[in-house]
Amino acid sequence: MGAARLNLGRIAYLGFCTIVFVFLVAxxxxxxxxxxxxxxxxxxxEGMLRLDPDAWSLRWYxxxxxxxxxxxxxVNSMFIGVSATVLxxxxxxxxxxxxxxxxxxxxxxxxxxxxxxxxxPVIIAAAGMFFxxxxxxxxxxxxxxxxxxxxxxxxxxxVTVTATLAGYDPNFNNAxxxxxxxxxxxxxxxxxxxxSPGVISGALFAFAVSFxxxxxxxxxxxxxxRTIPRQMWSGIREQISxxxxxxATFLVVxxxxxxxxxxxxxxxxxxxx
Amino acid sequence: MAGPIKLSGxxxxxxxxxxxxxxxxxxxxxxxxxxxPLGTMLVRSVYDPVxxxxxxxxxxxxxxxxxxxxxxEAVYAMVAREIKRAGDERTLGQVASRVNRVQxxxxxxxxxxxxxxxxxxxxxxxxxMTTIDSVWADSAVxxxxxxxxxxxxxxxxxxxxxxxxxxxxxxVRQPEDRRIYLRxxxxxxxxxxxxxxxxxxxxxxxxxxxxxxxxSRANLLLILVLVPFWTSLLVRxxxxxxxxxxxxxxxxxLVTIGLISDGGRLAMIYNxxxxxxxxxxxxxxxxxxxxxxxxxSIPSTQMDAxxxxxxxxxxxxxxxxxxQSLPGxxxxxxxxxxxxxxxxxxxxxxxxxxxxxxxxxxxxxxxTSLNWGLAAALGGVLLLIVLVxxxxxxxxxxxxKIGLGG
Numbered sequence: 001m002g003a004a005r006l007n008l009g010r011i012a013y014l015g016f017c018t019i020v021f022v023f024l025v026a027x028x029x030x031x032x033x034x035x036x037x038x039x040x041x042x043x044x045x046e047g048m049l050r051l052d053p054d055a056w057s058l059r060w061y062x063x064x065x066x067x068x069x070x071x072x073x074x075v076n077s078m079f080i081g082v083s084a085t086v087l088x089x090x091x092x093x094x095x096x097x098x099x100x101x102x103x104x105x106x107x108x109x110x111x112x113x114x115x116x117x118x119x120x121p122v123i124i125a126a127a128g129m130f131f132x133x134x135x136x137x138x139x140x141x142x143x144x145x146x147x148x149x150x151x152x153x154x155x156x157x158x159v160t161v162t163a164t165l166a167g168y169d170p171n172f173n174n175a176x177x178x179x180x181x182x183x184x185x186x187x188x189x190x191x192x193x194x195x196s197p198g199v200i201s202g203a204l205f206a207f208a209v210s211f212x213x214x215x216x217x218x219x220x221x222x223x224x225x226r227t228i229p230r231q232m233w234s235g236i237r238e239q240i241s242x243x244x245x246x247x248a249t250f251l252v253v254x255x256x257x258x259x260x261x262x263x264x265x266x267x268x269x270x271x272x273x
Numbered sequence: 274m275a276g277p278i279k280l281s282g283x284x285x286x287x288x289x290x291x292x293x294x295x296x297x298x299x300x301x302x303x304x305x306x307x308x309x310p311l312g313t314m315l316v317r318s319v320y321d322p323v324x325x326x327x328x329x330x331x332x333x334x335x336x337x338x339x340x341x342x343x344x345x346e347a348v349y350a351m352v353a354r355e356i357k358r359a360g361d362e363r364t365l366g367q368v369a370s371r372v373n374r375v376q377x378x379x380x381x382x383x384x385x386x387x388x389x390x391x392x393x394x395x396x397x398x399x400x401x402m403t404t405i406d407s408v409w410a411d412s413a414v415x416x417x418x419x420x421x422x423x424x425x426x427x428x429x430x431x432x433x434x435x436x437x438x439x440x441x442x443x444x445v446r447q448p449e450d451r452r453i454y455l456r457x458x459x460x461x462x463x464x465x466x467x468x469x470x471x472x473x474x475x476x477x478x479x480x481x482x483x484x485x486x487x488x489s490r491a492n493l494l495l496i497l498v499l500v501p502f503w504t505s506l507l508v509r510x511x512x513x514x515x516x517x518x519x520x521x522x523x524x525x526x527l528v529t530i531g532l533i534s535d536g537g538r539l540a541m542i543y544n545x546x547x548x549x550x551x552x553x554x555x556x557x558x559x560x561x562x563x564x565x566x567x568x569x570s571i572p573s574t575q576m577d578a579x580x581x582x583x584x585x586x587x588x589x590x591x592x593x594x595x596x597q598s599l600p601g602x603x604x605x606x607x608x609x610x611x612x613x614x615x616x617x618x619x620x621x622x623x624x625x626x627x628x629x630x631x632x633x634x635x636x637x638x639x640x641t642s643l644n645w646g647l648a649a650a651l652g653g654v655l656l657l658i659v660l661v662x663x664x665x666x667x668x669x670x671x672x673x674k675i676g677l678g679g
Contacts, residue, residue, distance in 0.1 A: 021479065024498060094299065103285060122615070124656050125307065132310035151302070248505075255504040
């Protein structure tokens with residue numbers, strides 16, 4: 001009796017967990033086949049369900065590749081994303097090295113300021129940046145968007161690199177110093193190679209933040225600086241077509257690749273340190 | 274313990290300087306590119322020089338005005354001159370739109386007055402202006418000019434809190450039908466609370482399952498949680514539109530299997546339901562990850578020990594497991610709640626009219642009504658709430674625990 005009830009509870013628990021996992025992943029998976037729809041609908045046509053080859057097509061992918069606006073938004077996203085990532089990664093990694101030192105004063109307060117872009121509602125940040133950068137005559141420029149994205153991405157770099165540094169044995173530095181290496185050599189030849197998985201993960205996080213960011217772009221970008229998320233935003237609001245799903249599919253594949261890379265780096269980091 | 278940066282002894286003072294030197298560039302960067310813009314916004318919420326700059330002498334004369342009777346002819350003469358000057362300097366439009374927010378209808382009255390005053394060379398000004406537009410015979414217009422003429426003002430905050438200041442200096446609540454912001458703020462807090470509870474209900478069991486799994490299976494399940502986390506927010510929102518709209522996948526499916534009729538398709542998106550479903554999906558990973566990191570440090574043998582001492586599974590859970598998982602519950606719930614109350618994108622795209630949150634109102638005043646002072650004040654109120662919650666988080670857990678994807 002007790003064992004039976006226990007089993008029933010176990011089945012209910014696993015069943016519930018399965019439903020939650022389906023809830024998490026299914027919506028993202030559903031859009032992939034729909035992006036190959038030959039018709040301009042957002043649902044599976046009868047032909048698609050019969051696996052009729054005529055019901056499936058690459059027309060939305062062709063439309064995207066031939067669209068000047070989409071191609072330019074990809075270039076913009078890449079340019080802004082890479083620039084913001086480089087800035088965030090350099091500043092964030094250097095700061096994480098300082099924060100790892102036991103000598104740092106007011107550590108919690110500093111950390112509080114550095115993490116704040118992660119929890120401040122983006123709409124407030126974007127509104128403030130709009131006033132601030134237009135006041136400086138930098139409204140609707142790449143510079144202001146890159147600086148904004150770097151600020152939003154840098155907490156992820158600091159958190160990731162700090163976590164990696166927590167597992168770093170300071171004796172490596174002492175050993176290198178005893179062998180006559182200077183601080184810069186120690187960092188370049190010993191410490192950086194060992195923490196590089198964390199740095200790369202942080203950089204990928206920062207890139208993902210910029211690549212997905214739309215609120216700042218909505219407030220600060222002109223037509224010139226439109227990014228992929230900005231282009232999707234108009235697509236969803238104005239003329240929603242399955243072309244959006246083709247872009248979405250591309251972004252899902254991209255996200256999975258990023259995720260697997262970070263996951264691989266993390267496991268490598270754990271194994272190596 | 275020596276930090277990794279402390280290289281070769283050195284005095285404590287030098288180590289401190291070196292550590293600060295490493296952190297300084299980032300701190301300066303964040304202060305300039307992030308904190309300063311927030312400051313600019315807060316300044317905007319209390320400082321507005323447009324009317325004060327356009328009507329300096331009129332406002333000086335109005336200092337002696339009692340606020341009730343119409344001001345003397347000299348004030349009319351002065352405002353007529355300053356309206357013409359503002360028209361020449363092309364600032365009158367900005368002035369008129371600000372005055373108009375205190376008292377509707379004044380925008381057109383002021384621009385018309387400017388146009389017709391061009392024809393008039395001399396007084397009596399009160400008479401001519403009253404002929405142009407009867408609003409000049411009403412003391413309300415003078416009150417509106419005087420109020421908006423304050424360089425430093427609390428009126429945007431009064432507005433954001435559904436209050437208004439009256440000519441006699443008192444501050445009272447807005448009339449019933451104009452109280453929108455507090456209600457919206459309350460709704461934002463309620464919806465965020467509901468989403469937090471939903472995330473906890475959905476997230477707790479799966480975090481537990483992951484924490485109890487073998488390392489390789491845990492890694493696989495974690496990837497399932499992280500896929501939505503890494504996927505673009507716009508993609509996830511699009512996915513919910515595709516699934517839930519009237520001609521969408523779910524409705525088609527329900528019609529096909531005959532559960533609902535073709536005419537009885539469910540309205541699951543472009544309303545509050547859409548906001549709640551999509552936001553729960555978006556924020557669920559932020560609940561699962563902190564829960565998982567706390568749960569994976571609870572030894573599984575404890576539940577066996579409790580059982581061997583005669584506890585039922587429910588008792589063992591409530592007395593042994595749940596209390597130890599509370600730090601994860603607190604961290605996840607606070608993080609989800611903080612992120613939810615500031616959410617903009619998802620409600621804007623799938624919220625329809627009743628699924629909008631306070632952020633959407635800020636965006637509306639930024640982009641559509643162009644009432645930037647009010648947008649900034651609403652932003653200030655939201656920022657204060659978030660900062661208080663952030664401080665609670667910091668006190669209870671330390672901000673470094675906001676590790677993501679780790």
